[in-house]
Amino acid sequence: MKLYGFWRSLATYRVRVAMALKGLHAEEISIDLLKGKQHTDEYKAVNPQGVVPALILDDDGPPLFQSLAILEYLEETRPQPPLLPRDPRGRARVRGLALIAAADGHPLITPRIRIYLEKELKVEEARRNLWLAHWTLTALEAIEGHLAKDKETGRYCHGDSLTLADICLASQVIGALAYFNCDTSGVPTVMRVxxxxxxxxxxxxxxPLKHGQH
Ligand SMILES: N[C@@H](CCC(=O)N[C@@H](CS)C(=O)NCC(=O)O)C(=O)O
Incomplete structure (x- = not known):
């Protein structure tokens, strides 16, 4: 398998973790987002959206795209260890928590948004940084709201087994700590998990900081 990704990409991180948990390995091909390589025709032929990750399977089929779709594919094709609970309600909760990070929080801090704020809206760096920290923390606070009140919360987001929610939570916290210098004191349950x-x-x-320069 080949994983198109980038060292500091949080969405790539999610796929890296899931593959490791499932005992799978992929050769990682770096698409340098800092140099805009996601916009090249060569990469757009892999993923027309111009974002990483994309996963090439060994079956000669088209690439898989969108980290959560990739995680779900891995879960369906390699069920052990399970990363979703058995019961439908539990699965809905795990997916809901995962989506807060991956679908609501993360998209607002991606390079395309940052570049649009800078180049089109002329938002200065200090204010762009406020944006990045604000939306990162807002997602973590939403997750905290669920984790702190739900009896299903255990050692991890859902009970004592790792799930897709933990992978997405971790990616969001890494953004908060490693990139945006967020004060995470208001999300203690998130930080415990x-x-x-x-x-x-x-x-x-x-x-990410083990996969590239920093
Ligand atoms: N929802 C997508 C997000 C993909 C995404 O935005 N990836 C970022 C890196 S974490 C990217 O490639 N951004 C390129 C850009 O914004 O230009 C997923 O989870 O796979």
Missing amino acids: YNECMKEKAFADAH
Whole structure:
């Protein structure tokens, strides 16, 4: 398998973790987002959206795209260890938590948004940084609201087994800590779960700062 990604990409991080948890390996092909390589014709032939990750399977089929869709594919094709609970209600909760990070929080801090704020809207750097920290923390606060009140919360987001929600939570916290200098003191449950996740090799080894310059 080949994983098109980038060292500091949070969406790539999600796929890296899931693959490691499932005992899978992919050769990672770097698309340098800082140099705009996602916009080249060569990469657009892989993923017309011009974003990473994209996963090439060994079946000669077209690339998989969108990190959550890739995670769900891995879950369906490689069910052990399970990253979704067995019961439909539990699955809905895990997917809901995952989506807060991956669908609501993360898209607002991606390079295309940052570049639009800078080049088109002429938002200065200090105010752009406020934006990035604000939307990152807003997603974490929403997750905190669920984790702190729900009895399903355990060692991890949902009970004591890792799920897709933990992978997405970890990606969002990494953005908060490693990139945007967010004050995470207001999301203690999120941070407790994050620290539990980081004890796992799959989460720790996939960390962006272990995959590129910083
Ligand atoms: N929802 C997508 C997000 C993909 C995405 O935005 N990836 C970022 C890196 S984390 C990217 O490639 N951005 C390129 C850009 O914004 O120009 C997913 O989860 O796969």
